[in-house]
Amino acid sequence: xxxxxxxxxxxxxxxxxxxxxxxxxxxxxxxxxxxxxxxxxxxxxxxxxxxxxxxxxxxxxxxxxxxxxxxxxxxxxxxxxxxxxxxxxxxxxxxxxxxxxxxxxxxxxxxxxxxxxxxxxxxxxxxxxxxxxxxxxxxxxxxxxxxxxxxxxxxxxxxxxxxxxxxxxxxxxxxxxxxxxxxxxxx
Numbered sequence: 001x002x003x004x005x006x007x008x009x010x011x012x013x014x015x016x017x018x019x020x021x022x023x024x025x026x027x028x029x030x031x032x033x034x035x036x037x038x039x040x041x042x043x044x045x046x047x048x049x050x051x052x053x054x055x056x057x058x059x060x061x062x063x064x065x066x067x068x069x070x071x072x073x074x075x076x077x078x079x080x081x082x083x084x085x086x087x088x089x090x091x092x093x094x095x096x097x098x099x100x101x102x103x104x105x106x107x108x109x110x111x112x113x114x115x116x117x118x119x120x121x122x123x124x125x126x127x128x129x130x131x132x133x134x135x136x137x138x139x140x141x142x143x144x145x146x147x148x149x150x151x152x153x154x155x156x157x158x159x160x161x162x163x164x165x166x167x168x169x170x171x172x173x174x175x176x177x178x179x180x181x182x183x184x185x186x187x
């Protein structure tokens with residue numbers, strides 16, 4: 001029946017997947033051994049040249065196919081490549097986000113400077129129009145206080161921007177340091 005067949009098929013699938021994992025592990029091991037032997041043969045050939053007493057010269061049949069290592073692309077290598085690409089994509093997205101944030105901070109700083117210049121111009125106009133009255137003096141003082149508050153706000157915004165950039169630089173350095181050990185373990 002169908003209900004009996006599904007569990008049996010699932011067990012067969014699990015066994016086949018396990019067998020595939022074991023076969024790939026064996027292929028990786030064999031590829032590593034081949035690479036070691038080829039490297040050793042190349043070292044002996046360089047060391048002794050044409051007069052190798054240990055038989056380190058490759059037979060003619062082997063040298064013809066020496067360029068074709070016959071390496072097998074395995075699922076594990078594809079998974080590592082995908083993980084590396086995803087990590088790089090995440091890093092690039094973070095860089096784009098950081099760049100957008102920096103651009104927004106620059107725009108805000110520029111707008112603050114423009115507002116400051118407009119406020120100064122308004123204060124000067126206001127001062128010229130009402131300088132003779134006592135009320136003008138009070139209003140002038142209020143405008144000066146507002147201008148000082150704007151300047152403090154601008155300095156605070158610039159300070160926050162510098163601190164944000166420093167923290168982003170530290171974060172980037174920490175990310176690079178965190179990636180290096182991971183790549184060493186994979187290799």
